[in-house]
Amino acid sequence: MRPILLSGHERALTQVKYNKDGDIIFSVSKDHVVGAWFSYNGERLGTYHGHQGALWTVDVDPTTTFLATGGADNTMRLWNVQTGKLLKTWEFGSSIKRVEFSSDGSKLLGVTEKRTGHLSTIVVYDIVQDVDAEQTDEQSLRIVCDESKATVAGFSYGAKWIIAGHEDGSVSQYDVKGGELLDNVMVHEPDMPITDMQWAPDRTYFITASKDKTAKLISTKDLNVMKSYNTDTPLNSAAITPVKDYIILGGGQAAMDVTTTNARQGKFEARFYHKIFEEEIGRVRGHFGPLNYVAVHPLGTGYCSGGEDGYVRVHHFDKPYFDFMYEVEREQARM
């Protein structure tokens, strides 16, 4: 497996995302620039310029027409993927920590940071499916998280609920229609922020990563913790692989703590766990800093990771990855 190294960013990567067909990777970093890359050879398609602050988040709609980004300049922006043109800017009182499209691309949510005078909110906009049309300024939904600020959020299957992860280690389920809080479950250690949440392909369950060094597989419907993956390092990201039943976890000692810890291994590796058996099955090295985000190719043929070191590493899995099976799985396959 020869990873492709994308070195177009000058500062730490914050999020990387594949589009639905998996041929383009979008990357955002603290250097204010959004990058678009072809996943098969690492060629850069282009960059999106306009943000005035560090970027925290990016998402692309299912048709690869619209790109949404959010950052520390208190704006959420919508771009034309093909041309790099800025289509719409929404301004807020605090920075945007997470954006996500619903699975049909008709809705876009943004999570705003908590700051003095501003509570953390989850806002939803309806997206007009036309690149030339004027996008609305009107929020179709606004959820205020007054208990603990939301760090991540996303739409469930059929855009039925909004699931949010919080700073205190809990996840909540909100009704998309009225925005009522339906359920709130403490899944991680109290006061250990949830750093990432990624969906299974059908969005019936999701995985959360937390600073408490664990990742949890949680069902969307009743917020039931189905599986738990324990590691020895704070986690920044967790992804579920299609095709094979694996989990990819990324993390590492935060940059500010590195000098105070044993430097031999900052544990800057992508860790692979078996989804069902909750057991670690391997690691992939390469980054010089913590992994801030891991994203899996929607067809399960590869993954990419964005690190604090400013690199995106794109990996295409080779044969041993697909061949690996537990003894029980092999028996199952034979029958």
Added chain:
Amino acid sequence: MTDWTLDDDDDALALPQSQITKNKDGTETIVTYRMEDGKKVKTTRRIKKTVVKQVVNPRVAERKHWTKFGAEKGKPAGPQSDTTSVAENIVFRPMANWKASAEDKTETEKKKLAMKDAKIKCRICSGDHWTTKCPFKDTMAPEGEPGGAELDEAVDATGGLGPSGSSYVPPHLRKGGAATGDRMGGRYERDDLATLRVTNVSEFAEEQDLRDMFSRFGHVTRVFLAKDRETGRAKGFAFVSFADRAEAAKACEKMDGYGYGHLILKVEFAKKSTT
């Protein structure tokens, strides 16, 4: 008639055409020229082209032909070397019961384990203790060599206290001394072939740390860390002996330049002691 100054300039700037030659084994050799800091740079690349056909859905195919924008605007197709590169190969092989330590368990690693299990054997009496602890070390030579006792007899024949028998001979010059007090510097000195000299060691280093670091490469028979008598701190150099010279060579190669306690270790084979 042309101006000679112009002509000269042209000569300096004109770069030879790039050449592409097809080789017999199906590879191509590409020679290109470019200017870098006012110097001509010739690049010769030998490449092998393989055509990989891939079927993708029409949406993906269409996107492949999108024109580049932003920072990439106007750049030719294909990955640009300033933003995209290929990293070194990574072996990724998922396995059950994976452990962090199991990651690079190689043959040498296994060998080391085998060495740990191996019984301690005295070189003198073949007992299960270290040679230095052998109760017979003053009376017997290591196996396979003439015994100390025989040596003494040979010396006795010419007179135990030197040639004349009357004049004083200092202990270290007495022939028989080799079998007793002077043993270490004598014939049975340590095997320096597998001993490494480690310098630039942190003054807070401990022998055990060094032993841990070096036993990764093989069976370490001895670690000596020079310490200051008064302060008890390390003086900055140490000797590490291995059972096997090959392991020592490996350790030497790997540990030279290794960062330990804010310092870069310098590791080399110890020179034969002068005594």
